[in-house]
Amino acid sequence: MRRGSWLRAVVGSPTGAFGVGWLALVAVAAVASPFWTPLDPFATDPYAAWAPPSTEHLFGTDSVGRDVFSYVARASTTTALVALASGATALVVGVLLAVLGSLTPRWARDSVAVLIDVLVAFPTILIAMALAAAFGGSLGVVVIAAGTGYGVNIARVSRAEIRRVGREDYVLAARAAGVGALGVVTRHVLPNVAPLFAVQLSLAMATSILAEAGLSFLGYGASAETASWGRLLSDLQKFIGVHPWSIVWPGAAITLTVLAFNLLGDAVRDAGDPRLRPRAATPADRPGVVS
Amino acid sequence: MSLSIDDLHVDLGGRPVIEGVSLSIGDGERLGLIGESGSGKSMTLLAVLGLLPDAATVRGSIRLDDRELVGLSDRDHAPLRGAEIGVVFQDPRTSLDPIRTIGSQIAEPLRLHEGIGRREARARAIEAAAEVGLPDPAGIVDRYPHQLSGGQRQRVVIATALIARPRLLLADEPTTALDVSTQAEVLDLFRRLVDERGTSLLFVTHDLAVLRRVVDHAAVLSAGRLVEQGPVRELLTRPAHPVTRGLVAASEATTWRTT
Amino acid sequence: MIRFTAGRLVLFALGLVVASVLIFATLRLLPGDVAQVIAGTTGSPAQVAALRTELGLDRSIVSQYLDWAGGLLRLDLGRSLVTGTPVGDEIADKLAVTLPLAGLSLVIGLLIGVPLGVLAALRRRRPLGTAVSVGAQVLAAVPAVWAGMLLIALVAVTLRWLPTQGFPIDGWSDPAAALRSLVLPAVTIGLVEGAVLLRFTRSAALGALDADYVRAAAAKGMTRDRALVRHGLPNVMLSVVSVLGIQVAGLVVGAVLVEQLFSLPGVGRMLVADVGRRDLTKVQGELMTLTAIVLAVGFVVDVVHRSVDPRSRERGE
Numbered sequence: 001m002r003r004g005s006w007l008r009a010v011v012g013s014p015t016g017a018f019g020v021g022w023l024a025l026v027a028v029a030a031v032a033s034p035f036w037t038p039l040d041p042f043a044t045d046p047y048a049a050w051a052p053p054s055t056e057h058l059f060g061t062d063s064v065g066r067d068v069f070s071y072v073a074r075a076s077t078t079t080a081l082v083a084l085a086s087g088a089t090a091l092v093v094g095v096l097l098a099v100l101g102s103l104t105p106r107w108a109r110d111s112v113a114v115l116i117d118v119l120v121a122f123p124t125i126l127i128a129m130a131l132a133a134a135f136g137g138s139l140g141v142v143v144i145a146a147g148t149g150y151g152v153n154i155a156r157v158s159r160a161e162i163r164r165v166g167r168e169d170y171v172l173a174a175r176a177a178g179v180g181a182l183g184v185v186t187r188h189v190l191p192n193v194a195p196l197f198a199v200q201l202s203l204a205m206a207t208s209i210l211a212e213a214g215l216s217f218l219g220y221g222a223s224a225e226t227a228s229w230g231r232l233l234s235d236l237q238k239f240i241g242v243h244p245w246s247i248v249w250p251g252a253a254i255t256l257t258v259l260a261f262n263l264l265g266d267a268v269r270d271a272g273d274p275r276l277r278p279r280a281a282t283p284a285d286r287p288g289v290v291s
Numbered sequence: 292m293s294l295s296i297d298d299l300h301v302d303l304g305g306r307p308v309i310e311g312v313s314l315s316i317g318d319g320e321r322l323g324l325i326g327e328s329g330s331g332k333s334m335t336l337l338a339v340l341g342l343l344p345d346a347a348t349v350r351g352s353i354r355l356d357d358r359e360l361v362g363l364s365d366r367d368h369a370p371l372r373g374a375e376i377g378v379v380f381q382d383p384r385t386s387l388d389p390i391r392t393i394g395s396q397i398a399e400p401l402r403l404h405e406g407i408g409r410r411e412a413r414a415r416a417i418e419a420a421a422e423v424g425l426p427d428p429a430g431i432v433d434r435y436p437h438q439l440s441g442g443q444r445q446r447v448v449i450a451t452a453l454i455a456r457p458r459l460l461l462a463d464e465p466t467t468a469l470d471v472s473t474q475a476e477v478l479d480l481f482r483r484l485v486d487e488r489g490t491s492l493l494f495v496t497h498d499l500a501v502l503r504r505v506v507d508h509a510a511v512l513s514a515g516r517l518v519e520q521g522p523v524r525e526l527l528t529r530p531a532h533p534v535t536r537g538l539v540a541a542s543e544a545t546t547w548r549t550t
Numbered sequence: 551m552i553r554f555t556a557g558r559l560v561l562f563a564l565g566l567v568v569a570s571v572l573i574f575a576t577l578r579l580l581p582g583d584v585a586q587v588i589a590g591t592t593g594s595p596a597q598v599a600a601l602r603t604e605l606g607l608d609r610s611i612v613s614q615y616l617d618w619a620g621g622l623l624r625l626d627l628g629r630s631l632v633t634g635t636p637v638g639d640e641i642a643d644k645l646a647v648t649l650p651l652a653g654l655s656l657v658i659g660l661l662i663g664v665p666l667g668v669l670a671a672l673r674r675r676r677p678l679g680t681a682v683s684v685g686a687q688v689l690a691a692v693p694a695v696w697a698g699m700l701l702i703a704l705v706a707v708t709l710r711w712l713p714t715q716g717f718p719i720d721g722w723s724d725p726a727a728a729l730r731s732l733v734l735p736a737v738t739i740g741l742v743e744g745a746v747l748l749r750f751t752r753s754a755a756l757g758a759l760d761a762d763y764v765r766a767a768a769a770k771g772m773t774r775d776r777a778l779v780r781h782g783l784p785n786v787m788l789s790v791v792s793v794l795g796i797q798v799a800g801l802v803v804g805a806v807l808v809e810q811l812f813s814l815p816g817v818g819r820m821l822v823a824d825v826g827r828r829d830l831t832k833v834q835g836e837l838m839t840l841t842a843i844v845l846a847v848g849f850v851v852d853v854v855h856r857s858v859d860p861r862s863r864e865r866g867e
């Protein structure tokens with residue numbers, strides 16, 4: 001399907017439009033907020049703690065008087081960086097494992113298949129905990145954990161697709177014509193599996209945002225000097241008894257962003273290759289690992 | 292049981308798939324419906340059954356004896372299926388529930404319409420399996436679809452379609468998914484059962500050679516419209532419409548001949 | 551069937567081995583001197599040296615691993631570096647909270663996800679089906695900790711029915727009180743897991759709706775909805791069972807976060823604390839336990855699924 005019409009189909013559907021629209025908003029905030037926010041996101045003002053929403057503080061203030069709106073906006077940069085880095089890591093890990101597991105001699109294929117089956121069961125958060133125990137918590141830990149966790153899933157999902165494409169006539173023809181394995185991969189296999197990867201990338205980024213939120217909440221993600229939606233949730237949690245509804249803003253931000261990625265992934269899948277539409281479920285089908 | 296279809300129009304997603312088709316089958320009569328893929332033949336059967344896709348709209352009339360079927364709710368249509376109208380679908384690999392036994396599936400119409408108990412259902416299922424020539428009927432009722440061959444599965448489907456003695460049988464390419472030698476056997480079985488019971492038959496196929504083995508009269512569909520109708524012999528020897536001529540040419544390419 | 555089970559058992563054992571190697575290797579990747587890092591700036595050279603011997607750092611890394619793995623086989627997970635208590639005992643203690651929490655969450659997730667998923671498929675062109683489907687999409691995007699906090703705010707603070715924190719000190723001696731402490735946490739995890747299950751069930755049910763055998767069943771004399779429930783649903787259920795193994799991973803994630811949020815004395819919360827204290831021996835044991843549980847459940851689910859599906863039986867059996 002030609003790229004132009006494909007893109008139009010994605011943006012045309014209501015869910016796709018929402019996904020693209022919200023992510024565009026987040027992207028703008030992510031790029032702009034390090035340079036400008038209505039107020040300093042880190043400035044504390046104990047006398048102004050727990051102010052309700054007003055024209056000065058759109059989302060009110062928190063326990064130490066920080067402007068929640070500015071903080072949430074500033075944290076979008078963290079979210080964007082984590083999402084992009086995790087997505088890239090997931091793709092690299094996924095493609096590597098998938099290619100190793102499908103276009104290599106039999107013994108390698110089988111070993112990788114077993115490895116993938118075993119690794120898929122590992123909850124992302126345990127990977128993160130292991131890394132945090134070794135290196136201390138950080139956003140890097142989040143990215144590596146989410147990236148490898150979802151990367152293995154991408155490998156599993158795309159391995160079958162790569163094998164299938166590898167058997168198609170045009171690939172066999174290319175190999176018969178003497179095109180080397182790498183050439184076959186880059187010129188024939190990858191472009192055809194690309195729509196699948198686009199969807200998986202979207203889901204990987206969604207998963208990584210949830211992972212960052214959870215790990216920052218636990219204290220092993222973003223550091224105190226970094227604005228993070230997850231950290232804000234953790235800060236506000238102590239006061240839930242007294243100020244229960246302050247948590248709405250960071251939570252909604254996370255939810256809407258994750259939702260946007262999920263919907264975008266769905267829209268891309270529906271607009272692209274019809275083979276990717278949901279088939280009748282068979283016992284072999286499994287959804288991706290959820291963080 | 293007579294079936295008369297009058298000026299039937301079916302639209303699917305805004306596109307017309309059946310445009311003004313009219314045909315009729317008298318009590319005990321057999322009619323073939325032939326055309327290439329996409330001509331609307333399967334849709335006609337589904338319209339009679341009330342099992343068109345959700346997105347389909349239907350206009351016109353389909354009368355079963357005196358009953359009007361167009362516009363019936365699913366709840367009103369359902370009791371007619373199985374008891375008055377039986378159907379044999381095309382692909383025996385997918386028209387059987389993979390996780391239920393053969394016997395339970397054959398007997399299901401009886402349990403739905405006659406409310407019989409499990410023991411009697413099993414006995415009737417074994418009887419039906421024997422009637423369609425399945426090997427070891429008492430054993431086969433306890434097996435699962437994946438354990439049977441394609442031809443055997445299609446016999447199961449035929450047994451199921453006829454077990455509640457419907458007076459109208461619909462068949463949608465019942466042998467297309469089978470290999471050539473099995474095809475002949477199953478077609479002969481079909482013809483025999485329908486003859487014995489005096490059931491009316493609407494038989495859909497794209498293959499004239501198959502058609503002439505089962506029915507004497509046929510209607511030709513093309514792009515949702517009825518283009519020619521008449522005795523099969525006439526259609527084969529003096530096809531009037533170009534579509535019919537094309538079908539005749541295709542059938543002559545089939546390797547086996549009827550005796 | 552025997553062959554399949556044996557094969558899966560090998561895969562399970564392999565998974566445990568790979569997990570143990572990865573966990574051990576990752577934790578030993580500490581930059582700098584392991585013992586020094588753990589002892590911190592306050593440790594005296596004597597303490598550091600003692601820690602060294604305790605961790606067996608003077609030996610090769612392979613023999614260190616074999617030591618630990620050997621202990622695992624005897625179910626001896628070593629002793630805590632901070633308190634010296636046996637790790638195995640502590641974990642067993644905390645499992646009494648984590649396992650019931652996970653089980654309850656799974657049940658709630660199934661109760662929410664499966665029926666609503668089927669409903670969303672049956673009513674897919676009506677507002678109800680769309681609403682359920684959209685709701686599930688939104689719910690699947692909600693971070694578990696936020697869901698938990700909202701529930702706490704809603705129920706415990708505004709409506710005051712259930713405890714918001716903690717677990718009875720006497721543990722399960724008063725089962726009712728213990729269960730009440732687990733309700734909110736389990737609902738939190740269950741809601742998010744249920745949303746995932748709902749989307750899967752809906753897609754499986756939609757596939758069944760189009761299936762030939764469902765249409766053929768309706769052709770025997772029942773309405774299409776009834777055909778879907780009677781024939782489509784059992785096949786859908788079979789698919790759902792196959793997915794449960796993966797769901798357990800999500801439950802573990804949920805448990806770690808939720809135990810922290812609700813201050814439940816479970817393995818997850820202990821893990822979080824131990825990572826902070828760099829108590830490597832305990833962390834190893836906790837990670838290994840949780841991973842083993844996930845792998846074990848996956849194994850059991852695979853075997854059960856295979857034994858229930860008639861297609862896996864040998865011909866002529």
